[in-house]
Amino acid sequence: MPNQVSLSPHGPTVSDVVYGTWRMLDDDPKPSVDSLVARFEMLLELGITTLDTAEIYGLYTVEAGIGEVFKAKPELRDQFQLITKCGIDVPSDTKSTARLPHYNSSTENIIECTEKALQLMNTDRIDLLLVHRPDWFSSADDTAEGLQKVVADGKVLHTGVSNYLPSQFDLLQSRVDGKLVTNQVEISLLEMATLFDGTLAQLEEQRIRPMAWSPLAGGRLFDPKNKAGVRIRKCMDEIRRRYDGASDDALAFAWVMNHPSQPLTIIGTNKEDRIRSQASAAAIKLERQDWYALWSAAKGTPIP
Numbered sequence: 001m002p003n004q005v006s007l008s009p010h011g012p013t014v015s016d017v018v019y020g021t022w023r024m025l026d027d028d029p030k031p032s033v034d035s036l037v038a039r040f041e042m043l044l045e046l047g048i049t050t051l052d053t054a055e056i057y058g059l060y061t062v063e064a065g066i067g068e069v070f071k072a073k074p075e076l077r078d079q080f081q082l083i084t085k086c087g088i089d090v091p092s093d094t095k096s097t098a099r100l101p102h103y104n105s106s107t108e109n110i111i112e113c114t115e116k117a118l119q120l121m122n123t124d125r126i127d128l129l130l131v132h133r134p135d136w137f138s139s140a141d142d143t144a145e146g147l148q149k150v151v152a153d154g155k156v157l158h159t160g161v162s163n164y165l166p167s168q169f170d171l172l173q174s175r176v177d178g179k180l181v182t183n184q185v186e187i188s189l190l191e192m193a194t195l196f197d198g199t200l201a202q203l204e205e206q207r208i209r210p211m212a213w214s215p216l217a218g219g220r221l222f223d224p225k226n227k228a229g230v231r232i233r234k235c236m237d238e239i240r241r242r243y244d245g246a247s248d249d250a251l252a253f254a255w256v257m258n259h260p261s262q263p264l265t266i267i268g269t270n271k272e273d274r275i276r277s278q279a280s281a282a283a284i285k286l287e288r289q290d291w292y293a294l295w296s297a298a299k300g301t302p303i304p
């Protein structure tokens with residue numbers, strides 16, 4: 001069962017397995033509000049109390065989908081921590097002034113995104129607002145001012161970033177009065193860049209937990225044409241007996257969560273049996289040599 005943990009020394013308290021909503025409305029047929037209410041209730045029953053979304057998910061439709069759930073069953077809102085992200089503008093009805101995809105983490109856009117998110121999600125506050133991607137055209141001062149303003153207004157309780165390099169994290173942190181509480185980055189057996197580029201080391205040093213997106217590499221781990229994925233799953237067959245026969249997806253989540261920076265993992269499936277098995281990963285303590293066996297299987301080489 002997922003654990004309640006502090007994301008950073010400055011909060012907030014979240015579940016260490018998070019439900020991601022990027023693909024929440026992708027099923028065909030589109031899920032009904034009743035089925036989403038049932039899914040959110042199932043998440044709570046499993047101990048998953050944190051939802052990850054973003055302005056752009058579902059081409060600007062997922063935040064409203066979450067809002068429909070809270071409208072149908074208002075008591076659900078206070079049982080979840082709500083994380084959203086802002087700053088990606090792509091041409092669409094919602095972003096009628098966008099001529100091409102671009103980033104915008106200016107003060108003005110952060111305030112606008114926040115107000116829209118509150119309204120769409122039928123809530124009076126966002127527990128954690130993340131800058132979705134580094135915006136090379138906004139100064140750190142500009143982004144910091146927006147983050148501070150939405151916090152000062154009581155609309156956002158905590159702020160953080162996503163897909164930032166350590167130097168970008170340091171720069172923004174140097175301009176923000178409050179503390180950034182996470183960096184949400186891609187981490188999986190098939191995407192280990194943050195283990196090597198200082199991202200996870202920086203967060204561990206500051207006792208800030210990373211949030212790991214695409215912990216199954218967006219499903220590539222299960223692609224029979226993916227040679228690293230095939231090696232990893234063969235290795236899982238050899239070690240799973242030591243973990244009560246844990247499934248491949250649970251072991252892949254556990255591999256991420258057992259890194260010493262203690263990443264939270266974000267679930268990307270809508271399927272109940274998979275959500276259940278991925279939630280179970282929070283209880284798996286991988287043995288050192290099994291963690292390295294999976295590392296080596298992923299790389300296709302022994303450790304250097």
Ligand SMILES: NC(=O)c1ccc[n+]([C@@H]2O[C@H](COP(=O)([O-])OP(=O)(O)OC[C@H]3O[C@@H](n4cnc5c(N)ncnc54)[C@H](OP(=O)(O)O)[C@@H]3O)[C@@H](O)[C@H]2O)c1
Nearest residue numbers: 020021022162213214215216217218219222249266268269
């Ligand atoms: N900050 C960012 O820039 C960023 C970027 C991407 C994602 N995210 C967040 O991270 C969350 C998770 O990302 P993700 O959806 O890419 O996660 P993921 O778990 O790596 O990938 C989900 C995909 O894997 C498939 N899958 C899951 N379990 C499986 C299994 N047991 N066997 C075979 N296939 C399986 C799913 O298919 P089914 O649906 O058929 O189960 C789905 O297509 C998102 O919802 C979003 O909240 C953040």
